[in-house]
Amino acid sequence: MIPRHHPSALKHRSFCPPAVAPGPSARWLVIALCVLCLSAPSLAQADEDKELRAAAAARKAEKLMAQGKTVEACTKLQESLDLDPITSSALDLAQCHEKAGKLASAHAAYKRAAELAKKARSFARLNKARQKIARLKFRLARLTIRIDAKAKGLVVTLDGKPVVIGGGGLRNLPVDAGEHVIVAKAPGRVQHEHRFTIKNGQRRPERVPQLAIDDKPKTKATKAAPKTTPAEPKRAPETPDDDDADSGDGGGRLVVQASFLGGLGYGNVSEGSLDELSGKPYSLRTSEDGELLASCGDSGTIPGAGTCTASLSSALHGAVGGELLVAYALVPRLHLGARAWGMKTFAKGFAILGGPTASFRVAGPAWIGASFMLGAQEYGTTVTALSGSVPGELAVYNPSGTIDIPLSELTTTKTIVKTGLLYGGAIHISAAIFGSAPEVLWSASMPHWLLDGAVHAGVDIALLKVEGGLSLFVPAHVGYRFY
Numbered sequence: 262m263i264p265r266h267h268p269s270a271l272k273h274r275s276f277c278p279p280a281v282a283p284g285p286s287a288r289w290l291v292i293a294l295c296v297l298c299l300s301a302p303s304l305a306q307a308d309e310d311k312e313l314r315a316a317a318a319a320r321k322a323e324k325l326m327a328q329g330k331t332v333e334a335c336t337k338l339q340e341s342l343d344l345d346p347i348t349s350s351a352l353d354l355a356q357c358h359e360k361a362g363k364l365a366s367a368h369a370a371y372k373r374a375a376e377l378a379k380k381a382r383s384f385a386r387l388n389k390a391r392q393k394i395a396r397l398k399f400r401l402a403r404l405t406i407r408i409d410a411k412a413k414g415l416v417v418t419l420d421g422k423p424v425v426i427g428g429g430g431l432r433n434l435p436v437d438a439g440e441h442v443i444v445a446k447a448p449g450r451v452q453h454e455h456r457f458t459i460k461n462g463q464r465r466p467e468r469v470p471q472l473a474i475d476d477k478p479k480t481k482a483t484k485a486a487p488k489t490t491p492a493e494p495k496r497a498p499e500t501p502d503d504d505d506a507d508s509g510d511g512g513g514r515l516v517v518q519a520s521f522l523g524g525l526g527y528g529n530v531s532e533g534s535l536d537e538l539s540g541k542p543y544s545l546r547t548s549e550d551g552e553l554l555a556s557c558g559d560s561g562t563i564p565g566a567g568t569c570t571a572s573l574s575s576a577l578h579g580a581v582g583g584e585l586l587v588a589y590a591l592v593p594r595l596h597l598g599a600r601a602w603g604m605k606t607f608a609k610g611f612a613i614l615g616g617p618t619a620s621f622r623v624a625g626p627a628w629i630g631a632s633f634m635l636g637a638q639e640y641g642t643t644v645t646a647l648s649g650s651v652p653g654e655l656a657v658y659n660p661s662g663t664i665d666i667p668l669s670e671l672t673t674t675k676t677i678v679k680t681g682l683l684y685g686g687a688i689h690i691s692a693a694i695f696g697s698a699p700e701v702l703w704s705a706s707m708p709h710w711l712l713d714g715a716v717h718a719g720v721d722i723a724l725l726k727v728e729g730g731l732s733l734f735v736p737a738h739v740g741y742r743f744y
Contacts, residue, residue: 315345319353331361348377348386355393364461365435368397395715399626399693401435402459408469412447417469419443433464445469464625516596518586518717520740526580526606528640530573530678530730535644535671538569543649543666546658555649557666565652569666572646573678579607584738586618594622600632600689602723604736609677610640612734614723620689626715630689634723638683638732644674683725683732691719691738717742 322337338354355370375390406424408417417424420441424431438461445453450472459465539558545566547553556562557569582605588598601615614636622628647666651659668674693715716739723734 311344315341315350318344319350322353322357326357331357335361335363335366342373346373346377348374348381348383348390351377352386352390355390359393359397362461363437364397364401365437368394368401368435371397400462402438402461402463402465403433404431404436404441404459405433405464405466406431406443406469407466408445410445410447410453410469410472412450412472415445415447415472417443417445438463443467443469445472447472449475451475514590516586516588516590516598516742518584518588518740518742520584520586520717520738521581522584522602522604522721522736522738523581524579524720524734524736526578526604526612526638526640526735527575527733528578528638528642528678528680528730529575529732530642530680530727532570532572532729533678534569535571535647535676537671537676538571538647538666541569541666541670543569543664545651545655545664547655548658553655555664557649563652565654566650568650570648570650570663571644571676572648573676574643574645576640576642576678578610578640580604580612580734580736582612582736584740586620586740586742588618588620596620596630600634600687602634602636602734602736604734606638606640608641610638612636612638612640612732614683614687614725614734618689626693628689628691628693628717628719630691632687632689632723634683634685634687634725636683636725638678638680638727640678642676642678644668644671644676647671680727680732683727685723685725685732687721687723687734689719689721691717693742694718715742716740 318337318341322334322341325331325334325337335354335357338350338357342350342354351370351374355367355374358364358367358370371390371393375387375394378384378387378390404419406417406419408415408424410417419434419436424443436459438459440456440458442454442456451474453469453472455467457465457467541557542554543557545553545555545563553563555566558567560567582603584600584602586598586600588596590596597619598617599615600618602612604612606612614634616632616634618630618632620628620630647668647670648663649666651662651664656662694717718737718739720735720737723732725732725734
């Protein structure tokens, strides 16, 4: 027993109000303060007991893990997390589930760890949890349950857990790989039970059919059946997370993607003007035996003459460069923003394109997008023919409407096409080939925006109109999308 004047006794006594004679109006306040000072130590003791039990469960889990008893270790880690919800316990539980091959349970535990880390402002652990969430996302087994059954009092369970049947079922529910059971029952109906097995990464549809009417007569039981303890149901995430805000494509965020482009370009500008033709003479027939000399670029001396045109061949060329996408995720699977391309074309030339864009995640890691693009281009091609214009009054003597100019007038038939304004559309098809930043990029000191993303790869097709022809680009791209 603690002596009356022991410092600790004095410490506890000091919490209580002094023994004064309170008035009637203050009596209830004094009673409340006394109750508070008496209950505070017991509440603190309860919290301390929980922390000690959580630590003991974690130590037991560590021993079980060393013995190779992973499932039992996960149970103890869950107990530790329930008693004392801290980030390190959630991360340990997630890693345990991952080692046991229960990826959906691991994914849910990593999400819990991210919530706890964010609340504790532990950004290194938050980055680690989000990286793991994104990496597991596309490896999860997902179950879609369509419920056709319509009956009063219908109850549908998955592994013993009730399924919310609003909207006709569940879509893309993450589940652990292995065997599962769906049970549907309703008063006056025959119970439906279906067992199935699913693998990690698999998408599986299941259907709960209409329940048949149970027309068997009910007999009164004469003897109560012995009570049995049901087996613990398999742990499964409670809600589907088709659009996982913490795993690399969350809504309400700025999205930036930088990519390398490499592929083919095709230019089909059929004709244009050449600076080298300026001043080149060509002959116009003015009668059956008369000629008049016109000059390219000089339309003042002979009105209607002097406009010289080069016919150009189409050209297929290589193109390499980069892409920048800046968008906003309105919802997790829809990004709206702007996209820009800059490419070097071979052997000579370049292309600069850009415009508004939209990207939509179709399913799993697959994305499709579309852009309206404007820009300009230069590329190398070959001159196939030269011609000069003919005034209308001389068309009777020059029936073709133009005068051919010999290619020998040029130093070389190789030239560069400089297009005017290009305008058209592009389609973008891609997939997240890595669910998170590669391991080589990870560091606890790196900012969250660098880690919370995905490596995307795909192909683009851009078809653009220009005065006198078309341009086509088909580049592949590999890039990193930051969130």
